[in-house]
Amino acid sequence: xxxxxxxxxxxxxxxxxxxxxxxxxxxxxxxxxxxxxxxxxxxxxxxxxxxxxxxxxxxxxxxxxxxxxxxxxxxxxxxxxxxxxxxxxxxxxxxxxxxxxxxxxxxxxxxxxxxxxxxxxxxxxxxxxxxxxxxxxxxxxxxxxxxxxxxxxxxxxxxxxxxxxxxxxxxxxxxxxxxxxxxxxxxxxxxxxxxxxxxxxxxxxxxxxxxxxxxxxxxxxxxxxxxxxxxxxxxxxxxxxxxxxxxxxxxxxxxxxxxxxxxxxxxxxxxxxxxxxxxxxxxxxxxxxxxxxxxxxxxxxxxxxxxxxxxxxxxxxxxxxxxxxxxxxxxxxxxxxxxxxxxxxxxxxxxxxxxxxxxxxxxxxxxxxxxxxxxxxxxxxxxxxxxxxxxxxxxxxxxxxxxxxxxxxxx
Amino acid sequence: xxxxxxxxxxxxxxxxxxxxxxxxxxxxxxxxxxxxxxxxxxxxxxxxxxxxxxxxxxxxxxxxxxxxxxxxxxxxxxxxxxxxxxxxxxxxxxxxxxxxxxxxxxxxxxxxxxxxxxxxxxxxxxxxxxxxxxxxxxxxxxxxxxxxxxxxxxxxxxxxxxxxxxxxxxxxxxxxxxxxxxxxxxxxxxxxxxxxxxxxxxxxxxxxxxxxxxxxxxxxxxxxxxxxxxxxxxxxxxxxxxxxxxxxxxxxxxxxxxxxxxxxxxxxxxxxxxxxxxxxxxxxxxxxxxxxxxxxxxxxxxxxxxxxxxxxxxxxxxxxxxxxxxxxxxxxxxxxxxxxxxxxxxxxxxxxxxxxxxxxxxxxxxxxxxxxxxxxxxxxxxxxxxxxxxxxxxxxxxxxxxxxxxxxxxx
Numbered sequence: 175x176x177x178x179x180x181x182x183x184x185x186x187x188x189x190x191x192x193x194x195x196x197x198x199x200x201x202x203x204x205x206x207x208x209x210x211x212x213x214x215x216x217x218x219x220x221x222x223x224x225x226x227x228x229x230x231x232x233x234x235x236x237x238x239x240x241x242x243x244x245x246x247x248x249x250x251x252x253x254x255x256x257x258x259x260x261x262x263x264x265x266x267x268x269x270x271x272x273x274x275x276x277x278x279x280x281x282x283x284x285x286x287x288x289x290x291x292x293x294x295x296x297x298x299x300x301x302x303x304x305x306x307x308x309x310x311x312x313x314x315x316x317x318x319x320x321x322x323x324x325x326x327x328x329x330x331x332x333x334x335x336x337x338x339x340x341x342x343x344x345x346x347x348x349x350x351x352x353x354x355x356x357x358x359x360x361x362x363x364x365x366x367x368x369x370x371x372x373x374x375x376x377x378x379x380x381x382x383x384x385x386x387x388x389x390x391x392x393x394x395x396x397x398x399x400x401x402x403x404x405x406x407x408x409x410x411x412x413x414x415x416x417x418x419x420x421x422x423x424x425x426x427x428x429x430x431x432x433x434x435x436x437x438x439x440x441x442x443x444x445x446x447x448x449x450x451x452x453x454x455x456x457x458x459x460x461x462x463x464x465x466x467x468x469x470x471x472x473x474x475x476x477x478x479x480x481x482x483x484x485x486x487x488x489x490x491x492x493x494x495x496x497x498x499x500x501x502x503x504x505x506x507x508x509x510x511x512x513x514x515x516x517x518x519x520x521x522x523x524x525x526x527x528x529x530x531x532x533x534x535x536x537x538x539x540x541x542x543x544x545x546x547x548x549x550x551x552x553x554x555x556x557x558x559x560x561x562x563x564x565x566x567x568x569x570x571x572x573x574x575x576x577x578x579x580x581x582x583x584x585x
Numbered sequence: 586x587x588x589x590x591x592x593x594x595x596x597x598x599x600x601x602x603x604x605x606x607x608x609x610x611x612x613x614x615x616x617x618x619x620x621x622x623x624x625x626x627x628x629x630x631x632x633x634x635x636x637x638x639x640x641x642x643x644x645x646x647x648x649x650x651x652x653x654x655x656x657x658x659x660x661x662x663x664x665x666x667x668x669x670x671x672x673x674x675x676x677x678x679x680x681x682x683x684x685x686x687x688x689x690x691x692x693x694x695x696x697x698x699x700x701x702x703x704x705x706x707x708x709x710x711x712x713x714x715x716x717x718x719x720x721x722x723x724x725x726x727x728x729x730x731x732x733x734x735x736x737x738x739x740x741x742x743x744x745x746x747x748x749x750x751x752x753x754x755x756x757x758x759x760x761x762x763x764x765x766x767x768x769x770x771x772x773x774x775x776x777x778x779x780x781x782x783x784x785x786x787x788x789x790x791x792x793x794x795x796x797x798x799x800x801x802x803x804x805x806x807x808x809x810x811x812x813x814x815x816x817x818x819x820x821x822x823x824x825x826x827x828x829x830x831x832x833x834x835x836x837x838x839x840x841x842x843x844x845x846x847x848x849x850x851x852x853x854x855x856x857x858x859x860x861x862x863x864x865x866x867x868x869x870x871x872x873x874x875x876x877x878x879x880x881x882x883x884x885x886x887x888x889x890x891x892x893x894x895x896x897x898x899x900x901x902x903x904x905x906x907x908x909x910x911x912x913x914x915x916x917x918x919x920x921x922x923x924x925x926x927x928x929x930x931x932x933x934x935x936x937x938x939x940x941x942x943x944x945x946x947x948x949x950x951x952x953x954x955x956x957x958x959x960x961x962x963x964x965x966x967x968x969x970x971x972x973x974x975x976x977x978x979x980x981x982x983x984x985x986x987x988x989x990x991x992x993x994x995x996x
Contacts, residue, residue, distance in 0.1 A: 192626040194617025195797055199608060201631060206605025215603040217638070218631035220612060227628070234645070386606055444883075450869025451862030454883040458861025461939055461973055469889030471882060472855075472865040477926045478880030515888045528872055562872055 179240035182213040185231050187246040187256060188328060191220040200245045200333060207337065210356070210384060210395060211349040213241060223247060228259035236263065236321045241348070246328035248311040250290045256325050257296050264318045266299040274303065274312055281310065304344075308335040315344060322348060351397070357404040359394045360425045363571055364415055366392065376410040378403065389564075390571045393424055418578035428460045431574045434581045435466030440517025440546070442577065444470040445483055445508035447495065447523040448540065452570040468516040471508055479523075483507030496523050496535055498553035501543035509545045518546045518580060522573045524556075526565040540569040544580045551580050590651035593624040596642050598657040598667060599739060602631040611656045611744060618748065621767070621795065621806060622760040624652065634658060639670035647674065647732045652759070657739035659722040661701045667736050668707050675729045677710040685714065685723055692721065715755075719746040726755060733759060762808070768815040770805045771836040774982055775826055777803065787821040789814065800975075801982045804835055829989035839871045842985045845992045846877030851928025851957070853988065855881040856894055856919035858906065858934040859951065863981040879927040882919055890934075894918030907934050907946055909964035912954035920956045929991060930956045933984045935967075937976040951980040955991045962991050 184204050190196040201218035208215050216239055221227035223246075235242050247256030261268050274295040278287050287310075294311045297303055301316035304324070309332035315324045324341065326333050361369060366387055373383055378399065386393040396404050412420050421430050435442055444453045454470040457463055471482045476495055479485040484507040485500055493499040504521035512519075524540030531537035538559035544551050554576060558568045595615050601607040612629035619626050627650055632638035634657075646653050658667030672679050686706040690698055698721075705722045708714055712727030715735070720743035726735045735752065737744050772780060777798055784794055784805075791814065797804040807815050823831050832841050846853055855864045865881040868874055882893045887906055890896040895918040896911055904910045915932035923930075935951030942948035949970035955962050965987060969979045 191612075192616055192629060193620045194613050194615070194626075197608075197610060197613045201602075202605050202608045204605070205603055209604045214633075215605075216633070218603060220629035222625075222627070230645070234641070441886075446862075446865075448869075449866075450874070450878075451857075451865030451881060451883065454857075454862030454885075455860075455866050458859075458883070458885060458977075459974070461937075463861070464886050467861075467885055469883050469885050469893055470862060471893075472862065472869070472880050474865075474869060474878055474880045475852075475875050475926070478923070481922065481924050481926065482880055482882075511892065512889070513892050515886070515892065526872075563870070566869075 176240075178238060180213055181216050181239040182208045182241040182243070183216050183231075183235045183239045184208075184218045185228075185235075185242060185244045186218070186220045186328075187223060187228070187244065188220075189222045189253075191246075192222045199330065200328075203334070203337070204243050204245070206386065207342070207345070208241070208243075211345055211351050213349060223253040223255060225255055225259055225262075228255065228263075232259070232263045232318075236319050236323075239321060241322045241324070241345070243324045243326065245326050245333060248294070248313065248325060248327040250288075250293050250310075254293070257293075257298065260301075260314075260316075260318070260323055260325060261298040264298055264300070264316065264323075266301075268296040269299045271295045271297055271303065278310055304336055304340050306332055306336055307339065308332045355397055357396045357401070357408070357422070358424045359396070359408055359411070359420055359422050360430075361392045361394065361415065361420045362418075362427055362430075362575060363390050363568065364392060364419050369394070369415070372411055372414045376407060376414065378407065381407060390568055391427070416579075417582060418575045426460070427571055427574050428456045428458075428463070431457060431577055432460050432463055432466040434578050435518075438517075438581050438584060440581065440584075441466055441468040441515065443468045443508045443512045443516035443519045444573070445504040445519060445521040446470060446472050447474060447479070447504070447521075448526040449522045449524075449566050449570045449573070450474060452566055453520065453522065453573055456570060456574065468512055471504075471511075473504065479504060483511070494535070496525055496539055496541055498541050498543065498555070501541040502545070502550040502553050505543040505545035506548075506550055509548070518544065518577060520544050520573045520577050522569055524565065524569050526562045526569075528562060538565050540565070540572070542569070542573050542576050544576050546580060546584065551583075552576070587651075589649060591624055592627050592650040593619045593652040593654070594627050594642075594646045594650045595619075595629045596639075596646075596653060596655045597629070597631045597739075598634060598639070598655065599631075600633045600664075602657075603633045610741065611739075614745070614748070615654050615656070617797065618753070618756070619652070619654075622756055622762050624760060634664040634666060636666055636670055636673075639666065639674075643670070643674045643729075647730050647734075650732060652733045652735070652756070654735045654737065656737050656744060659705070659724065659736060659738040661699075661704050661721075665704070668704070668709065671712075671725075671727075671729070671734055671736060672709040675709055675711070675727065675734075677712075679707040680710045682706045682708055682714065689721055715747055715751050717743055717747055718750065719743045766808055768807045768812070768819070768833070769835045770807070770819055770822070770831055770833050771841075772803045772805065772826065772831045773829075773838055773841075773986060774801050774979065775803060775830050780805070780826070783822055783825045787818060787825065789818065792818060801979055802838070827990075828993060829986045837870070838982055838985050839867045839869075839874070842868060842988055843871050843874055843877040845989050846929075849928075849992050849995060851992065851995075852877055852879040852923075852926065854879045854919045854923045854927035854930045855984070856915040856930060856932040857881060857883050857981075858885060858890065858915070858932075859937040860933045860935075860977050860981045860984070861885060863977055864931065864933065864984055867981060867985065879923055882915075882922075884915065890915060894922065905946070907936055907950055907952055909952050909954065909966070912952040913956070913961040913964050916954040916956035917959075917961055920959070928957060929988060931984045931988050932956075933980055935976065935980050937973045937980075939973060949976050951976070951983070953980070953984050953987050955987050957991060957995065962994075963987070 304313035509519040527537030715724035920930040938948030
């Protein structure tokens with residue numbers, strides 16, 4: 175592949191982007207995809223809905239990059255100009271696709287498709303249609319002066335569906351990468367440097383990896399080797415990092431914990447202080463979570479810890495609200511108050527800041543406890559000296575990882 | 586101001602952006618600022634850390650726009666190239682600023698400033714330094730071929746602090762807008778079309794407005810007129826939209842509710858089903874929230890509603906979990922179980938989907954209840970036919986707005 179062919183660019187079109195009304199996420203999503211396929215992204219441009227803006231970008235990009243992905247500008251209104259701009263650059267006409275129009279008319283039986291939508295059946299001559307199963311505007315792909323030009327609609331759900339169902343394989347073929355050659359894993363609360371060392375330690379000649387850090391979560395993609403080789407690699411990583419901190423596939427922590435709960439037939443109850451409902455929120459983000467989640471307490475104040483969870487006043491007076499003793503009593507109290515309905519309880523108490531820290535217990539000090547079968551299985555100290563938002567988020571994740579550990583022991 | 590002078594562009598530099606590892610938020614933040622000042626943003630470009638990328642951008646932008654803001658590339662390492670690229674374009678040398686170096690050495694008494702950091706004291710000759718109170722790399726501003734060039738560091742907290750403390754007034758002066766000419770308001774759960782109509786109805790000749798929609802929240806900025814005229818306008822809007830749905834300034838819902846709670850001397854307890862902890866999370870996002878927040882229950886399953894909140898089995902059997910009766914009993918139960926500690930309770934029960942909807946109670950059906958002084962003050966039905974995430978988010982916000990309403994009645 176020539177250097178030009180390996181270069182790519184992304185063009186995101188819309189006044190809402192350049193006026194700062196909408197945060198663009200397509201640039202990141204598509205550049206990640208292109209990078210994963212081995213392309214080098216030369217520029218991501220956000221430009222207004224103006225024909226001149228397209229012309230300027232095309233003039234610069236088409237001669238020097240091999241792939242341009244355009245997002246937006248495929249709606250039915252007069253300021254949607256992607257079709258016109260691409261047809262002009264390719265020096266072709268726009269063709270009306272009767273089959274797209276028929277499909278549009280039948281797509282939403284209860285929604286009126288107006289004549290202005292006819293525009294969405296126009297495709298530059300010689301371009302291939304990319305179906306849009308999630309919306310009304312199909313995309314298209316074709317060549318202009320030796321550059322592959324892809325046009326996708328702006329609404330995120332439509333774009334993502336089209337990428338997953340069609341574009342990945344179109345571009346994969348172009349860059350010589352097959353989808354089955356890539357495996358994914360997700361780590362939780364593994365520092366980047368620790369993961370990098372583990373990868374170095376267990377990696378093999380034939381394997382290449384890339385990581386994508388999103389706060390407490392790292393997505394790890396693995397290419398090369400064959401499926402068994404990648405599996406063996408994951409097994410070694412799991413042994414190194416601890417099974418609760420790494421799972422195969424692209425996963426959310428809520429899903430992963432719910433799977434463990436379902437597998438072990440236990441329902442979770444949580445007792446939260448500093449996380450203030452975040453643990454419950456992360457688990458109930460997942461549809462159908464009632465199967466593995468029973469309920470929770472947000473015992474933010476000391477009187478709530480006493481009243482809601484039966485933490486003893488003595489314990490609070492002797493050891494403070496942020497202590498292994500209080501965390502343990504919170505977990506046990508939550509378990510008891512579920513009346514046998516919940517099979518495992520987790521408790522979190524800590525100092526999220528910015529106020530409330532002391533020399534002895536600085537901001538970021540957190541105690542976790544997990545209880546099951548009528549007793550406290552473990553209490554754990556974690557120290558997360560960060561801002562309020564991260565102390566809360568990271569201690570919530572740490573609590574869920576403790577649940578995973580506990581469940582693996584009873585399974 | 587000439588057309589060129591009113592045009593602006595933003596250049597965000599970093600391999601992490603074009604490789605899809607980091608989501609860029611600076612483009613949105615800065616284009617919003619520029620738009621607010623009356624500039625037209627012509628392009629937001631995300632490019633890798635390569636001198637050629639800067640050259641290409643500068644060649645295109647400097648002759649046709651009046652302002653370019655660059656973010657990133659001001660770190661101490663060899664791939665941080667903003668200083669070099671700007672100096673090259675301006676055909677000036679980089680000057681070592683002894684005072685910046687002194688400041689850097691004294692800035693972090695406990696942190697070693699290495700010799701590589703000396704680079705951060707280099708500024709293109711003739712450019713003005715923009716101080717960085719939140720980090721190590723100062724920014725700079727100057728002219729290249731009649732174009733104002735601003736360079737800011739990439740770390741979000743540093744950039745935002747510098748914009749708030751320095752860049753707003755630098756650019757404000759440039760675009761002839763003074764900060765005191767702008768007022769802000771925030772609306773919650775007001776549909777865009779309803780707000781637009783209210784703005785049209787109450788607007789005056791001298792006032793111009795812009796809106797920025799972020800899900801359930803719209804930031805409204807108002808320019809022109811004088812302070813009393815803008816105040817009078819807000820008063821009219823408040824009368825129209827309802828005082829609980831609009832507040833002055835740029836505000837988060839958690840803060841706003843906590844202010845009401847503090848003002849009325851009542852602490853909140855919440856009883857959540859479908860929102861699964863989100864209401865508690867939104868309130869406890871705010872530092873110092875224990876002053877106004879007592880605690881909460883996540884009663885996700887029916888047995889949790891019975892066990893935790895004392896909802897009667899009969900009510901659940903007769904009216905279902907999603908009903909005004911269940912919501913009312915949840916709120917009352919939460920209030921009672923706080924043992925007089927909480928002065929107001931809110932309950933949320935609904936069908937967040939995607940499963941669980943029926944013909945009679947489709948996905949998006951939500952019942953809210955608010956209780957105080959030992960009785961249910963109000964139950965309210967809201968219907969939010971959206972995806973799971975939005976049903977949960979919007980019903981949490983609706984619940985907090987109901988709390989605001991209730992507090993305004995007892996105040």
